Amino acid sequence: MTSIKSVHDVSKLHRDLHTNQFCHFCRKCQFLAFIFILLFSFLTSLLAHGKNTQSNVYLVEWQPTPYHGRFIIPALRGETPLDAVKAYIETVLKDIDLGRVGPGRIILNTPLEDGKIVEFKQQNQTSVLLVANRHADHLANSQRIKEMSLPFIERGLTPFVLPVGASLRLTKPYEFHKTLSHSFPGLVLLGGDDVHPRIYKRSITYSENININELRDKLEIKLYRDYVGQKNGFVLGICRGSQLINIAESGSMHQDLNTILNTPIKHGAGEHDNITYHHIRLIPTQHSLLSRALGDNDFSNIKKWTVNSFHHQGSVLKAGGHVQAAAVSEDGVVEAIEVGENILGTQSHPERKDPSGFGSKVFNYVVTRISSFTKSITKPLNSCDIQLQQIAN
Numbered sequence: 001m002t003s004i005k006s007v008h009d010v011s012k013l014h015r016d017l018h019t020n021q022f023c024h025f026c027r028k029c030q031f032l033a034f035i036f037i038l039l040f041s042f043l044t045s046l047l048a049h050g051k052n053t054q055s056n057v058y059l060v061e062w063q064p065t066p067y068h069g070r071f072i073i074p075a076l077r078g079e080t081p082l083d084a085v086k087a088y089i090e091t092v093l094k095d096i097d098l099g100r101v102g103p104g105r106i107i108l109n110t111p112l113e114d115g116k117i118v119e120f121k122q123q124n125q126t127s128v129l130l131v132a133n134r135h136a137d138h139l140a141n142s143q144r145i146k147e148m149s150l151p152f153i154e155r156g157l158t159p160f161v162l163p164v165g166a167s168l169r170l171t172k173p174y175e176f177h178k179t180l181s182h183s184f185p186g187l188v189l190l191g192g193d194d195v196h197p198r199i200y201k202r203s204i205t206y207s208e209n210i211n212i213n214e215l216r217d218k219l220e221i222k223l224y225r226d227y228v229g230q231k232n233g234f235v236l237g238i239c240r241g242s243q244l245i246n247i248a249e250s251g252s253m254h255q256d257l258n259t260i261l262n263t264p265i266k267h268g269a270g271e272h273d274n275i276t277y278h279h280i281r282l283i284p285t286q287h288s289l290l291s292r293a294l295g296d297n298d299f300s301n302i303k304k305w306t307v308n309s310f311h312h313q314g315s316v317l318k319a320g321g322h323v324q325a326a327a328v329s330e331d332g333v334v335e336a337i338e339v340g341e342n343i344l345g346t347q348s349h350p351e352r353k354d355p356s357g358f359g360s361k362v363f364n365y366v367v368t369r370i371s372s373f374t375k376s377i378t379k380p381l382n383s384c385d386i387q388l389q390q391i392a393n
Contacts, residue, residue, distance in 0.1 A: 022114035060121035067140035069161035078173035102164035103138040177226035189241025206255040242345025263331040268312030293365030307348035
């Protein structure tokens with residue numbers, strides 16, 4: 001307690017009280033001002049982000065003829081769908097190597113104006129996006145696209161095709177990939193050419209595959225990572241697609257199984273009608289995607305499931321990584337992989353025939369999983385029912 005002995009002491013006490021109250025008031029104001037500035041900055045940033053997300057990119061559906069796949073490409077706000085298609089073609093053709101594995105000049109034989117080029121609208125049916133990686137995927141009556149589309153069409157889904165190099169001209173491909181994830185609850189990485197060894201930090205030891213393309217592989221891995229990061233859909237990788245998933249998750253590759261394995265099993269000997277088959281054994285995993293797809297939890301029977309074989313390479317999984325082996329062949333080659341609960345890769349081709357019904361069961365499961373994500377996709381108010389135009393038989 002402060003003792004007061006004079007008028008001077010009273011005056012001093014008054015000044016001290018006033019100063020303390022003033023300082024306390026100032027500190028309170030400063031704190032409130034600081035909170036206000038933080039809130040203002042956060043809201044401004046949030047509004048700007050929302051505005052950019054809505055305005056930077058939209059999707060264009062492009063079908064050169066009724067016999068082509070239905071391509072999906074990005075368009076920047078402010079440009080027409082036709083301008084976007086022209087810009088895509090021009091960008092891809094500037095890269096000779098990418099143009100060779102992409103659409104190439106042959107797709108320009110049909111005037112663009114004669115095809116279907118419209119802004120993509122959300123389908124009433126569930127849509128799945130097939131990721132092209134070969135020149136043949138862009139041609140009329142593409143056998144590869146036809147084979148991959150049919151299992152989804154038969155199960156009520158609408159397939160679209162992402163052409164090679166679709167995101168090449170974008171400075172921010174993430175926005176395009178995010179838009180894809182909110183429009184397509186299923187992403188299918190197709191079989192195809194080997195992934196360039198430089199992607200997984202190796203030199204080329206197998207030189208027979210002339211269609212390796214580093215840029216294509218980088219674009220596809222970027223798409224995979226961005227799509228998976230949104231957690232809005234299910235991913236199926238087939239053959240090359242399964243290998244690409246493993247590589248994107250820091251795995252590596254045996255570049256040619258036939259040169260490193262002394263085994264009677266013929267990996268990659270099948271081509272078209274001359275199909276080679278071999279047995280696989282299931283392996284328990286954290287989420288049991290393949291086991292559930294097949295309705296089988298017998299992990300000891302090596303003879304139960306028979307798959308086709310079109311591959312000459314094998315995945316090498318990163319020890320302690322996110323990728324789990326879900327099946328192996330009799331000689332130990334990884335035949336199926338899983339990453340978490342929404343990513344499945346098969347080294348065989350489930351879209352092609354096999355004697356054990358492996359492929360049909362895989363597609364039944366994949367379609368069910370893809371369809372389960374449909375309810376989380378917000379359809380625009382002006383969405384319309386687009387009639388499915390199947391690729392000609």
